[in-house]
Amino acid sequence: MEQIIFYILSLIMVVFAIASVTSRMILRSVVYLLFVLCAIAGFYFLIDYNYLAAIQLTVYAGGIIVLFIFSVLLIHHIESKLDVASLGRRILVGLASLVGAGLTLSVIWAHPFIVAENSARSTEVRDIGLGMLSYGDGGYILPFEVISILLLAAMIGAIIVAKGTRLTIKD
Amino acid sequence: MIQGVSIYEILTVTTLLFFIGIYGFITRKNLISILLSVELILNSVAINFVVINKYLYPDMLQGVYFSVFIIAVAAAETALAISIIINLYRLVTSVEVKATETMKF
Numbered sequence: 001m002e003q004i005i006f007y008i009l010s011l012i013m014v015v016f017a018i019a020s021v022t023s024r025m026i027l028r029s030v031v032y033l034l035f036v037l038c039a040i041a042g043f044y045f046l047i048d049y050n051y052l053a054a055i056q057l058t059v060y061a062g063g064i065i066v067l068f069i070f071s072v073l074l075i076h077h078i079e080s081k082l083d084v085a086s087l088g089r090r091i092l093v094g095l096a097s098l099v100g101a102g103l104t105l106s107v108i109w110a111h112p113f114i115v116a117e118n119s120a121r122s123t124e125v126r127d128i129g130l131g132m133l134s135y136g137d138g139g140y141i142l143p144f145e146v147i148s149i150l151l152l153a154a155m156i157g158a159i160i161v162a163k164g165t166r167l168t169i170k171d
Numbered sequence: 172m173i174q175g176v177s178i179y180e181i182l183t184v185t186t187l188l189f190f191i192g193i194y195g196f197i198t199r200k201n202l203i204s205i206l207l208s209v210e211l212i213l214n215s216v217a218i219n220f221v222v223i224n225k226y227l228y229p230d231m232l233q234g235v236y237f238s239v240f241i242i243a244v245a246a247a248e249t250a251l252a253i254s255i256i257i258n259l260y261r262l263v264t265s266v267e268v269k270a271t272e273t274m275k276f
Contacts, residue, residue: 021211147240
């Protein structure tokens with residue numbers, strides 16, 4: 001059962017990712033990306049990390065996609081089609097991507113992963129929170145604080161940059 | 172771990188996602204589309220962290236932390252990039268790559 005769900009999810013991921021990078025209508029491309037992100041959240045549910053799935057759904061599918069749609073609606077004419085790269089360039093890049101994927105996959109499939117068997121224990125949100133706020137060995141309190149400062153700085157920077165030159169020129 | 176699914180199959184899917192993202196990153200001519208491809212690449216890397224954590228070291232949580240940080244950094248990066256793109260659209264009324272010849276703000 002889980003196997004079938006995994007295959008369906010990975011099919012959705014790959015097909016809609018290809019559709020997202022090849023579609024010539026930008027809004028459709030954003031919506032295809034939304035499908036890919038939702039499939040990834042389903043994958044997190046399947047692998048039993050509910051916290052990550054919730055974050056994926058709220059931050060990516062809820063926040064970033066809405067941001068993309070807003071900017072597309074502000075900037076683009078919806079009906080106009082994107083211009084694409086020339087056919088030769090697309091074929092060249094596609095071949096290069098295929099070669100890179102083949103190389104990576106051959107390395108992955110040749111590597112003997114030592115899979116741990118006794119992983120029936122499910123992860124609780126409590127463990128994640130305690131580990132992220134612990135001072136001791138393997139604690140992640142410093143990156144956690146740094147990321148909060150980074151988010152604050154990005155927020156202020158985004159406001160200032162998007163406001164444009166009107167902030168600096170006094171008339 | 173998922174019953175009946177080996178780590179190789181999951182890594183295959185994420186590798187495909189990664190290279191689809193790279194294909195879009197190179198062939199697209201529009202700044203927002205390039206940003207979409209970057210999101211694909213970041214997501215495939217986040218899945219890799221989670222899967223390797225779950226399959227190889229199921230007692231630890233390091234991969235989950237790194238995925239959370241990747242998602243946070245991706246959110247910050249997208250917000251900044253979209254604000255830059257909107258500002259650029261005001262300056263040159265276009266978001267094509269070939270129209271952005273100057274980095275001056």
